[in-house]
Amino acid sequence: METKEARVLIITIIAKILCLAVLVHADTDDEIAYQTGGTETTKFGQAKSVRYLLYDVNPGEGFNLRRDVYMRVTTLVQELNKEEPWVLVLPPWGRLYHWKSPDLEQIKIPWSTFFDLPSLRQHVPVIEFEEYLKLRGEPVIDEVYYLQSFKGGWTKWEEKMNITECNDRTGYVQDEEGSWHHWFFGYEEVYAKKFACLSYMGHATFIKPFLLKNTTGRCVMLPRAETLIHDHFGDTGYWRARRSMVFAKHLRDIGDKFRREFLDSTDEEDGTVLKDWTDMQRKHGEALGGPYVGIHLRRMDYLYAREGNLPSLKGAAKQVKKILQKYALEKVFVATDAPSEEFEEFKSYFKKSKVYRFIPSKEIKEKYKDGGVAIIDQWIAAHSRYFIGSYESTFSFRIQEEREILGFDHETTFNRFCPDDNSDCERPSQWKIVY
Ligand SMILES: Nc1nc2c(ncn2[C@@H]2O[C@H](COP(=O)(O)OP(=O)(O)O)[C@@H](O)[C@H]2O)c(=O)[nH]1
Ligand SMILES: [Mg+2]
Missing domain, CATH: 3.40.50.11350 (Rossmann fold)
Incomplete structure (x- = not known):
């Protein structure tokens, strides 16, 4: 009798702890946004809260290179999701060098202006930056790792990364309270809690263990994400990412x-x-x-x-x-x-x-x-x-x-204009689609 009661008690306590654990993790309601739907989720695993990956690209880069960087980052997000749920936060569009039309305010442009979000989501989970801010309830980015190349260039290509001092002026400034401020796509209220420069040479997914083991913040941002190179340029994964980018x-x-x-x-x-x-x-x-x-x-x-x-x-x-x-x-x-x-x-x-x-x-x-x-x-x-x-x-x-x-x-398809003095110029490389 006693032992049975004790068992019931223990079970109740465990259940309460589990509940609490879930509650602690679900400190905002963002988990709810990522339920896959349906009620048949009966398997209980460890409750892991969703983490967010945000990135940015060198301000000088044009729209179509940025699209390529997006694809590299999606490869990373896919890899991360094999371990725990990560959602890609889409960096708002704005202040592009080529967008010169007068009288147009061209900042804080959501991705849905240009791309079909349901199509993107069939590749990786993504949300707009404004959705992220709403879900988070506070204009905060927990950790920022500013990617840069290793000082002094390189002679041998090898995958490596290291938190180091910043090579150049990054534009990130810290206030007296310790918060970091930056342009942040034109959202003045946004701040970061932590900032560091990360010297990096490697494929996009090479940063995966660092994100999983060395960072704990809910939202991690990687400025200068063009530093990450394609894991496999032109393979099936590349084309899946590319195909998902439906206008x-x-x-x-x-x-x-x-x-x-x-x-x-x-x-x-x-x-x-x-x-x-x-x-x-x-x-x-x-x-x-x-x-x-x-x-x-x-x-x-x-x-x-x-x-x-x-x-x-x-x-x-x-x-x-x-x-x-x-x-x-x-x-x-x-x-x-x-x-x-x-x-x-x-x-x-x-x-x-x-x-x-x-x-x-x-x-x-x-x-x-x-x-x-x-x-x-x-x-x-x-x-x-x-x-x-x-x-x-x-x-x-x-x-x-x-x-x-x-x-x-x-x-x-694979044709280019030749200069006037060389009508037989080299044709562009043929990057053929693979499924
Ligand atoms: N509307 C329009 N804009 C163009 C055209 N070609 C270039 N641009 C603008 O100039 C930018 C060129 O930058 P980018 O996308 O980096 O392409 P790249 O510099 O040619 O490699 C585009 O993003 C557009 O804003 C064009 O044919 N039509
Ligand atoms: Mg360009």
């Missing part, structure tokens, strides 16, 4: 409308109907594309940055005309960052063919900003029968990847 529907719709109205291009006729990315696996050549040549004519800072590797406007027109003839096409769609005078000059070299550029309405520009307009350009260019990109432009690379996903023949 927001409102942007695709605008691009599709333009294709229909000006370029005689519809998905049904062109073989480019989009499916849920997890079910979509199209063979090369299944996509035909709309009856137009799509080009990405990178100008502006590239005229200096890639001097000697870009054609003149006249030279570019000449190369396009050759393709129009070869494929018996009459229309050209131009995605470009060129000012209108340059576009007009380019257009003037065509006598018979029609040359189009997407010009956003005031409303579209205000709603979707320079970033959204650039995506619409990428979307339309990606659906062309034949694409020509600009030398070493990540903007062009992302279009080529989009075409790989859609199922175009390589011949029509």
